[in-house]
Amino acid sequence: METKKKTYLKSFCKEKQFDNGGSIIKVSISKANFNELETTEKGYVNLVIAQRKEVSQFGDTHYIYLDDFKPKTKTSSDGNDLPF
Numbered sequence: 001m002e003t004k005k006k007t008y009l010k011s012f013c014k015e016k017q018f019d020n021g022g023s024i025i026k027v028s029i030s031k032a033n034f035n036e037l038e039t040t041e042k043g044y045v046n047l048v049i050a051q052r053k054e055v056s057q058f059g060d061t062h063y064i065y066l067d068d069f070k071p072k073t074k075t076s077s078d079g080n081d082l083p084f
Contacts (some may be wrong), residue, residue, distance in 0.1 A: 006065045009033050013049060013062035025049060025062055037066055 010030040017023040027049070037045045046067035055061055 004068065007037070007068065009037075009047070009064045009066070011064045012058070013060055013064060015061040027062075027064065029064065038068065 010033045012026075012028040014026050015023055016026060034045070039045055046069075047064050048067045049062050049064050051062050052060065
């Protein structure tokens with residue numbers, strides 16, 4: 001099984017936590033990078049925001065990459081696609 005290379009976005013993601021226990025993630029994405037991304041059939045850009053293992057030297061707590069998952073389509077039309 002071949003592993004796909006992730007498409008990372010040039011971005012900045014920092015989590016801000018508040019005294020009341022709430023938090024937000026502030027995101028900045030390069031417009032030039034964003035305009036070149038592949039869209040879904042409906043025109044959406046699907047992204048994943050993932051937490052970094054360590055905070056970057058610039059304080060970034062998360063990173064963003066393109067969610068290019070495409071579900072497998074059924075090829076059998078007779079309904080006999082059971083794995084056993």
